[in-house]
Amino acid sequence: MLTTAKRKKTEKIVMTIIMMIGGILVSIPFLWMISSAFKPENEILAIPPTIFPENPTFDNFIKLFTEMNFLVYLKNTLIIVAVSSVGLLFNGMAGYGFAKFEFKGKEKLFYLVLATMMIPGQVTMIPVYLLLNEMGLTNTMSGIILPGLVAAFNIFLFRQFMATIPTSLIEAARLDGAGEFYIFFRLIIPVAKPIFAVQAVLMFIAAWNSFLWPLIIANDESLYTLSVGLSLLKGQYANNFALQMAGAAFMVVPIMIIFGFFQKYIVEGFTMSGIK
Template structure:
């Protein structure tokens, strides 16, 4: 059999080179709008409307980011968005506890309740907005960050993911902890949650995206502009000032980049979580 000399490297096959080249071209084409947004956000207004357009700005400036925070109240929108995301993160514990209960406990009506949880995944969010508004209004939580965040605390899809993942946790481990005198809450926080790291990472990303991109519900529930989120603030740019492509791209960059950072940080856990949760 032919052998490869230690000092030589195998040449890549032609098919591998072609596939790699195609993937590279596809990645560049996919990333081009994002790169255009980033470069356009630091272009002077004259360059942003120049024809023919140029990708790289000749005189980059961050004046439009400063304008967002100094003149257009985007600092308040950012704080509101972060507060909503933080409140929504508290719902992760509720959904994890629900998933754990469905996965490891037997009680009357468990299957029927889980079917109702799955049924909520089939209902569009727009259908429940009016009932949710009436409930929030009845609780006198309109025009509050809690009222904006409350409907996003629980998700049927998240409960389903937690249940699917936690069903794979060995019951023997939990029984051993009970025999050692550990209570159910201690088992949940000390054993179940640490073993559910991948699915928690998935839910952190999904919850962050849902809270960060919240638009329609905050627009409905909040009459005070001081409670608007970043996505609502971006939509108001055209109404507040004349069209300025660089300013709009700066606001869009502020919306998109944090999501990309969170996804890159948790990417490995996201893939692992979806693989182990039984979603083929």
């Protein structure tokens, strides 16, 4: 009979092999997309198919910026990402307030914020659109950005993390004469780096992939984002699969890079926030 140590080692090896096989199977579509992005148009439909491009080319990526307005779409997406970082501070302040301040109706207000998480975003799109239309913000970059600056889940995540920060640390800073903004920016933010990293990645992914709302609120193609541009690419170049793969790769690779760099902080942030 196998000893306990040998059995555990065998189980570990088996689980490792299973996870490796699963990882390879999941990665196949992604690797095929990257490979196809560098293939000429005639090679991507070749029979039998080639795993790696025989004649690698950057023409597909060049066409994205010369034959389509991907440079404009990229600029708009980067603007949304940059301005959304301001929303990161708003969410952090709200979470800090719910975690460390005492005021009348705090619990009820927090539960109300949580209740909004139960409402699908599609339900609120029409009321938000009507409000923005009355304010004259439809077909503007402000109308695209403003509704996404604050989110209930982000506030909840910040609140859960900041509740773990010792109140005595904040009280000591107040006794030393520090103001609330000084405490937040010089004390809370450095301590809460993991959760800010988590929120930054989630915010980047949401802003980078923004599709439905920009499509609804914007009538001018000069306000479209990369996701909307990729959708247009599928319509205008439906038979050019190599160009579509290049557009998809251009959308996905930055997210993979960001996630790779911040993976450690994401796991740490979710763990310390009590999200299992």
